[in-house]
Amino acid sequence: MHIAERMRDVHGEAAFAQLARANELEKAGRSIVHLEIGEPDFDTPRPIVDSAIDWLGNGATHYTPSAGIPELREAIAGELRRISGADVGSEQVVVGPGAKMILFALIMSVVDPGDEVIVPNPGFPAYEAAIEIARGTLVPVPLRESNEFRLRIEDLESKITPRTRLIILNSPQNPTGGVLTREDLESIADLASRHDFLILSDEIYSEIFYGDRPESMLGIPSVRDRLLLVNGFSKTYAMTGWRLGFAVLPDDLVKTVVLFINSSVSCTAAFSQRAAVTAFAEQTRPCVDRMVGEFEKRRDLIVDGLNGIDGIRCLRPAGAFYVFPNVAALNVSEHVLAERLLEEAGVSALPGTAFGRFGEGYLRFSFANSLEKIGQAIERIDQFVRNLDT
Numbered sequence: 001m002h003i004a005e006r007m008r009d010v011h012g013e014a015a016f017a018q019l020a021r022a023n024e025l026e027k028a029g030r031s032i033v034h035l036e037i038g039e040p041d042f043d044t045p046r047p048i049v050d051s052a053i054d055w056l057g058n059g060a061t062h063y064t065p066s067a068g069i070p071e072l073r074e075a076i077a078g079e080l081r082r083i084s085g086a087d088v089g090s091e092q093v094v095v096g097p098g099a100k101m102i103l104f105a106l107i108m109s110v111v112d113p114g115d116e117v118i119v120p121n122p123g124f125p126a127y128e129a130a131i132e133i134a135r136g137t138l139v140p141v142p143l144r145e146s147n148e149f150r151l152r153i154e155d156l157e158s159k160i161t162p163r164t165r166l167i168i169l170n171s172p173q174n175p176t177g178g179v180l181t182r183e184d185l186e187s188i189a190d191l192a193s194r195h196d197f198l199i200l201s202d203e204i205y206s207e208i209f210y211g212d213r214p215e216s217m218l219g220i221p222s223v224r225d226r227l228l229l230v231n232g233f234s235k236t237y238a239m240t241g242w243r244l245g246f247a248v249l250p251d252d253l254v255k256t257v258v259l260f261i262n263s264s265v266s267c268t269a270a271f272s273q274r275a276a277v278t279a280f281a282e283q284t285r286p287c288v289d290r291m292v293g294e295f296e297k298r299r300d301l302i303v304d305g306l307n308g309i310d311g312i313r314c315l316r317p318a319g320a321f322y323v324f325p326n327v328a329a330l331n332v333s334e335h336v337l338a339e340r341l342l343e344e345a346g347v348s349a350l351p352g353t354a355f356g357r358f359g360e361g362y363l364r365f366s367f368a369n370s371l372e373k374i375g376q377a378i379e380r381i382d383q384f385v386r387n388l389d390t
């Protein structure tokens with residue numbers, strides 16, 4: 001079969017393949033602790049589910065406008081105004097079937113072949129895939145453990161050229177849990193203005209934090225005309241399967257992105273959109289707070305557990321639900337380690353290099369699993385590492 005050139009170097013998300021292998025082992029009777037996939041293990045809050053059921057019986061079963069239903073666009077704009085204090089109009093909000101599709105629509109809308117796109121590495125693999133398909137040039141910038149996995153401004157500066165079209169930011173970050181500071185955002189904003197490139201800020205983990213609320217690029221007014229903000233419902237409201245994400249865009253980009261949605265998926269499922277309006281209601285907040293409170297306990301358990309194992313060193317992430325421990329001292333490549341942990345110890349994690357080459361020497365664990373399962377995983381990893389020495 002002839003495969004189009006633009007697809008030849010595209011890698012999908014390794015988490016899905018790893019999950020498939022872990023499920024296969026489980027089917028064969030093995031006990032597996034799942035710490036691979038990046039989705040909350042909680043149910044979608046009941047008010048949202050009830051709303052969807054109502055709407056399904058009330059005609060929310062048809063196409064909607066490509067940009068999303070006006071009620072949801074207004075609700076999203078209102079929520080962002082409330083949280084960030086920024087001036088966000090509903091006409092700047094575009095809804096799509098998942099933040100991943102929105103990312104794709106944005107990259108296809110602004111990146112020409114040969115344009116350079118600066119991307120944090122390790123980082124979410126879908127950025128790289130979309131840039132490949134757009135035939136843009138990927139410019140990885142390392143995230144360093146020594147800088148708490150925050151982008152170093154001097155690293156970024158060294159990657160900027162006259163062809164730089166876009167930088168992608170993700171804070172809180174997948175896979176490291178790193179969170180950019182206000183000063184980081186200001187420095188990046190300053191560089192974007194001086195060198196005239198766009199900023200795509202993927203803030204999908206914005207509500208999953210353990211301490212101060214992470215700063216949003218929306219809070220930097222000087223870059224609003226070059227800011228493509230991405231967020232969604234998957235993580236905050238445990239709605240991965242509903243496929244619902246959104247962007248806040250400069251006025252003159254909205255039409256093109258809506259055209260992309262119109263030409264590809266037409267629109268996002270009507271009942272998903274209707275129910276999502278309920279996500280911002282008072283009665284949903286306690287569900288989110290409970291979930292984040294639970295994540296915080298799990299974070300502490302997994303960080304302390306991993307740091308108690310000889311040869312593993314793990315930072316305590318300030319946001320998202322991932323840890324990215326340094327396993328270089330075990331002297332086994334992260335690939336082999338991830339594979340052996342799954343096959344021999346029944347713990348499913350991802351190699352850091354599934355997120356780019358600067359993930360070498362690291363593993364990623366998602367702590368979207370119960371305290372009991374995380375405790376079990378730590379015991380198994382500890383035992384596995386002890387056996388490595390002998």
Ligand code: PLP
Pocket residue numbers: 038097098099100101124170173174202204232233234240244245
């Ligand atoms: N952005 C980041 C950084 C993610 O980690 C993910 C999901 O893992 C997404 C976007 C995609 O989310 P969605 O389910 O809305 O497509």
